[in-house]
Amino acid sequence: MIKKGDFVKISYTAKLEDGTVIDSTDESVAREHGVYEEGARYGDIVVVVGEGHVLKGLDEDLEGKEVGYKGTVEVPPEKAFGEYDPDNKEVVSITKFSERPVPGQRVRIGEKTGIVEKVIGRRAIVDFNHPLAGKKIIFEYEIKELIDKPEEKVKYLFLIYTGRELVPEIEDGRVVVEVPRDATFNQYFLLGKFTVVDQIFKHLPEVKEVVFTEKFERPEEKQETEAKEESSEGKEEAQKETEAKEE
Structure with a gap:
């Protein structure tokens, strides 16, 4: 059974009572109903149950379900975007x-x-009311997966709070994360990483330390590395073309 603190992968489509689609994790659905956002990330999302990563009504409905569950939940205004306040x-x-x-x-x-x-x-x-204040939101959702691996949990925490897909290493209660060069002075990343650290300590009791590292290479060595990668990619493409012709 899903409980608070679990990391779960879900997909959903959100509608109003009249059937109007207002959001979806499915890009094709978002495009079809005119709610597609350029630059937004589509596909299944990972949320930590109870942490408010989705609307409260949906967050609460996840508890007690099992992986593979497909269903619908009607979320009242007070657990969605709030009641409409005519004085606001x-x-x-x-x-x-x-x-x-x-x-x-x-x-x-x-x-x-x-x-x-x-x-x-x-x-x-x-x-100043939210555009959806006073509206009941209906979610059609599916619970796809329960995330158990600590490395995966840390990876998704960074994705949730910083928007970055990082690859952490965990050994003997120590999390090591390499900070991308372009994130060093990114305000969103700098603020988000502290929240990630708090969440790591909250949800992964086996972790005792979080270390951020930065990597710099000599320019000529970096060029050699890139050249080798390009050469390797070229060989792979040539091999695929040869195999395709043989077929």
């Missing part, structure tokens, strides 16, 4: 915008994001 609106001067706002436009005012509801003269009414 503000009248904002159009001087606060870089260009004249129009109804339906998504805008950011200070630390808040909202939707322009109306524009009256030199004032705009901005609704």
Whole structure:
């Protein structure tokens, strides 16, 4: 049975009560229903049950299920995007915008994001409720796999919190992770890695230490390594072509 703290791989499609698809882990479904996001990662996702990686209603429904489960759960507003608050609106001067706002436009005012509801003269009414506030969300989902290997758990924690696919090494309670060169000064990665460390210690009690390393090569040695890799790839492609012709 799935329980809190388990790492599970799932797929899902989320709809409104009228059947409108609002999200999906399946790229073809997202494209078909006009909710595809350029640059977004599609395919099965891994979540840690109870950590809020998906909406609360879906997160809670995972508990007690088994790998292979396929089903539907109706998530009420209070366990989705919250109830709609008619008072969560503000009248904002159009001087606060870089260009004249129009109804339906998504805008950011200070630390808040909202939707322009109306524009009256030199004032705009901005609704700061989530676009799906007050809506019941229906999830059709499947539990694909239970992740058990510590290395896999660490890998997915990095993917969840930093967006990076890293390959950790674990030995004698010590996790070693090589930091990519382009992530060294990436603010999102720098902030996310501390959350990953906290999650590692929380969910992998056998880990006593987490070490981050950086690797630098001499330019000429790096070029030699890349040349060897390209040569190896070229040989593999030539071999595949030869085998294809023989067939």
